[in-house]
Amino acid sequence: MSTTNDRIVVVGAGVSGLAIARELAPDHDVIVLDKGGIAADTSSRASGMISLSLEPFPDEWxxxxLSQFRDLDGQGIFSFTERETVRLVPAANADLYTDQAPGGGNFFTRSELEGRYPDSFSDLSAYGGGLVYDGTGSLDALDYAMTLKWAAERAGAEVFRDHEVTDLRVEDGTVTGVETEYGRIDADHVVYATGWKTRELLxxxxxxxxxxxxxxxxxxxPDEPLPTDCPMGSEPTLRVYWRPxxxxxxxxxxxxxxxxxxxGTPMGVEPSFRERVVEDVAPLLSGVASGEVRREDCCPTADCASPDGRPVIDTPxxxxxxxxxxxxxxxRGVMLSPVTGRAVRSLITGETPPFPLVQFRLDRFDDxxxxxxYRSHWGPGEDSSVP
Ligand SMILES: Cc1cc2nc3c(=O)[nH]c(=O)nc-3n(C[C@H](O)[C@H](O)[C@H](O)COP(=O)(O)OP(=O)(O)OC[C@H]3O[C@@H](n4cnc5c(N)ncnc54)[C@H](O)[C@@H]3O)c2cc1C
Structure with a gap:
């Protein structure tokens, strides 16, 4: 367990590393090191969907x-926009649902959806309705990351870009610091928040x-801006989500x-995905089918998958x-980042967290x-192969 002013080196300045630094900086000596820029890897590419209430996770997460995003709203350059989320239900599946759907959503028929969001949808003829969830919203991932950095620095953390960590230093089974391209940094605790690289680094x-x-x-x-009450949403057959x-x-x-x-993979958006968005998804929303593609993104490197779809946050x-x-x-790294930050604080300080940690443990995996x-977000039968 840590004591006040212990030095903690956090490797990785994505949203996870920055959220951890913000949690620990008030009473520890925190140094964050990233081999590139701040949130310059996967984190800045995130779509900013905050929809944990749809996920099969503990409600406490x-x-x-949500309470952390609300508290941070208005600080730094961060704003959090709360919106409902609609998970569309194909017509063939509509009779599976009654008013109260599993996971806290409420089922609305197609005509009820059109009445609830009168100017948002264009052609819902293929759908029997949708599950409507609250407790969801969106943010700009880079603004969020920069605000976390600002908050961590205000609390005393030091954040360094262009500092590659080349090794972990261990003596007699205990971490003593890290080796960087510029030399050694001593530390009492080291946190690796290095995305998919973590496997090979450790x-x-x-x-x-x-x-x-x-x-x-x-x-x-769109040819007209979407209405301010336009919901976020997802379409499980096409395996897409959208947000205004x-x-x-x-x-x-x-x-x-x-x-x-x-x-070694070209990082442009795959043409088949662009085509699917333009031909199948855009017609769902008012004015979007006739709109113009303004930007395309995918990760410069990659996000990181686990066998069961939950992260590993642990002191193994x-x-x-x-x-x-x-x-x-x-x-889900952005939407989970407040949980990640607090979970790591609890692991390092021994404080009791306000939510369960057991689902994050590494020892849940025998193999x-x-x-x-791949364990798909979209349910059974939708798994993807490695291209
Ligand atoms: C197109 C897209 C859309 C997404 N949409 C959403 C969304 O809507 N909502 C959501 O919650 N999530 C979303 N995600 C997922 C989310 O972006 C990731 O889960 C999250 O960014 C992971 O953050 P991280 O800090 O753990 O990792 P990363 O952002 O990958 O950060 C890891 C950092 O470690 C650094 N690093 C690696 N090796 C070293 C080393 N040796 N020394 C020093 N530094 C090192 C890297 O430079 C990097 O900055 C999306 C992802 C993509 C690509």
């Missing part, structure tokens, strides 16, 4: 994260079953799949004392190899 000390995961996103400017942006555009994301070689028993790992965020199949 969703409520804790291979000498602990085996972590994670694999690189790729997402695609396209931003379309602050500029009145719509961001459509999805088509996630495992990658075998992130650094088989690793050296003083080592904490955060990886396998599985496409630690990276030879697992």
């Amino acid at each position: 969703a409520s804790f994260a 291979a000498e000390y602990v085996e972590i079953p994670v694999r690189p995961l790729r997402w695609n996103a396209v931003v379309i400017e 942006t602050d500029r009145g555009n719509v961001l459509v994301g999805g088509n996630e799949h495992l990658l075998s070689d992130p650094e 028993e088989e690793g050296p004392d003083g080592l904490t790992v955060v990886t396998g965020l599985h496409g 630690r190899s990276a030879e697992f199949d």
Whole structure:
């Protein structure tokens, strides 16, 4: 357990590392090191969907994260926009649902959906209705990351870009610091929040079953801005989600799949995904079918998948004392980041967390190899292959 003013080195300045630094900086000596820029890797590419209440996770994670986003709203350059989320239900499945759907959503028929959001939808003829969830919203991932950095620095953390960590230093089974390209930094605790790289970076000390995961996103400017009450949403058959942006555009994301070689893969959005968005998704929303594609994104490297779709946030028993790992965020790293930050604080300080941590433990996996199949967000039967 840490004592006040212990030095903690956090490796990785994505949203996970920055959220951890913000939590620990008030009473520890925190140094964050990133080999590149701040949130310059996967984190800045995130679509900014905050929809934990739809996920099969403990309610306490969703409520804790939501309260943190609300508290941070208005600080730094961060704003959090709360919106309902609609999960569309194909006509063939509509009779599976009654008013109260599993997971807290409420089922609305197609005509009820059209009445609830009168100017948002264009052609819902293929759908029997949708599940409407609250407790969801969106943010700009880079603004969020920069605000976390600002908050961490205000609390005393030091954040360094262009500082590659080349090794973990361990003596007699206990972490003593890190080696960087500029020399050694001593530390009482080291946290690796290095995304999909974590597996190879820590291979000498602990085996972590994670694999690189790729997402695609396209931003379309509608011919008229979307109405302010336009909900966020998802379409499970097409495996896409959408959200309105602050500029009145719509961001459509999805088509996630495992990658075998992130650094050797061209990083443009896949043409088949762009076509699907333009032909099948855009007609669902008012004015979007006739809009213009304004931006396309996918990760410059990759996000990170775990076998069961939940992250690993742990101080693994088989690793050296003083080592904490955060990886396998599985496409939810931004929405989970407040939970990640507090979870790591609890692991390092011994404080009781306001939510369960057991689901994050590494020892839930007997098989630690990276030879697992992708566990899709979209339910059984939708698994993707490695391209
Ligand atoms: C297109 C797209 C859309 C997405 N949409 C959403 C969304 O709507 N909502 C959501 O919650 N999530 C979303 N995600 C997922 C989310 O972006 C990730 O889960 C999250 O960013 C992971 O953050 P991280 O800090 O753990 O990892 P990363 O952002 O990958 O950060 C890891 C950092 O570690 C650094 N690093 C690696 N090796 C070293 C080293 N040796 N020394 C020093 N530094 C090192 C890297 O440079 C990097 O900055 C999306 C992802 C993509 C790509």
